[in-house]
Amino acid sequence: MKFRLSKKSILKGLEGRLGENDYLEPLEHLIESFKNESRLNLAGNLGVRHQLINRLKVRAQLHDFIDDKNLPEPANPIFVMGLPRSGTTFLFDLLSCDEQYRSPLFWEITRPFPLVEKGSKEAKKRIKQTNRELSLARKFIPNLLGMHHIHAEMPEECSLINTMNVRSFIFMCMANSPSYEKFLKTCDFSDTFMWHKRFLQALETQEKPEKWLLKDPSHISHTPELVSTYPGAKFIHIHRNPVKSIGSLSSLTMSVRSGLSNHADPHEIGAAVLDFWQYAIEKSISDRSEHLTSEQIIDIDYRDFIKNPLEQIKQIYQHFNFELSQSTLDQMQVYIDNQSKEGYKPHHYALEDFGLDEDKVQEAFSNYNRIHNF
Secondary structure (H helix, E strand, C coil): CCCCCCHHHHHCCCCCCCCCCCCHHHHHHHHHHHHHHHCECHHHHHHHHHHHHHHHHHHHHHHHHHCCCCCCCCCCEEEEECCCCCCHHHHHHHHCCCCCEECCEHHHHHCCCCCCCCCCHHHHHHHHHHHHHHHHHHHHCCCHHHHCCCCCCCECCHHHHHHHHCCCHHHHHHCCCHHHHHHHHHCCCHHHHHHHHHHHHHHHCCCCCCEEEEECHHHHHCHHHHHHHCCCCEEEEEECCHHHHHHHHHHHHHHHHHHHECCCCHHHHHHHHHHHHHHHHHHHHHHHHHHCCCCCEEEEEHHHHHHCHHHHHHHHHHHHCCCCCHHHHHHHHHHHHHHHHCCCCCCCCCHHHHCCCHHHHHHHCHHHHHHHCC
């Protein structure tokens, strides 16, 4: 099935309300890529339509909210980053146990305006609406829950915030889109993080946290833009053997695309995932030496983190000179204990299914492996 949306139909009713024109170039790349390369099915067409219109509608609402306002700088953020499927979510969720941090929740990103108080009748209504949408998504992508647990009231990644600027690897996960992926791999994200910052500023008009806790795997290739937008930011980079990360992400991408497209070729997916994240990690290695000091970033080995999560948490807090209370440690331990009791389906995959093997992945990430002893 051809991708049926046009730029005109997506932007209908939003003209003049979207602020700067930084969304136009990525939107054109995405539409053309989905039209000519993706072969979306009916669910994919509806899903992409909903995603694009919803995210640009939120952008318009954000622009209306901040227009003519001189909002103060947001609280300094802490960014959890690393290759996809490398333990970033577990680390992120564990840090979320600390009450001094604040992360945007899934429902707040998808349905933020008009701003409402947490626990209010309207907030509960939006949470229910969001969970209904997630339940529908799981019907088309039945393996999603076992690979990436999502709930309306859970902290969510910046990749969903960044869809307001139509620069997000969420879109490349949805369907085959090589020309959009090529654009996304090398484009500048300065405008993306301008809107990202505006979104945090809007949320802060209700309550300013001590620190923002944020996450997105693709942050590894956008250090210059992040530091420019958030000079006081801190970074936690968790490292895992790329063989595990690339295989797991290829499997996740295959599951998502199979539900939304008639063109989910596993070998194409494996090649695209390897190429995109090899570029990202090489750029990360280059950028951090130029843009970050040792005081701004700490490296965590996935193997050490899984073996003793709380010991690594203590090292993170010590490195940044953050206060870590016994109460927070106790809450983190409860979270770890509860995680071990969750009955999620195991995530099975093999590199060979995606035209890859261990030697090929290790060779692609040879510089990274040498640095981190993988």
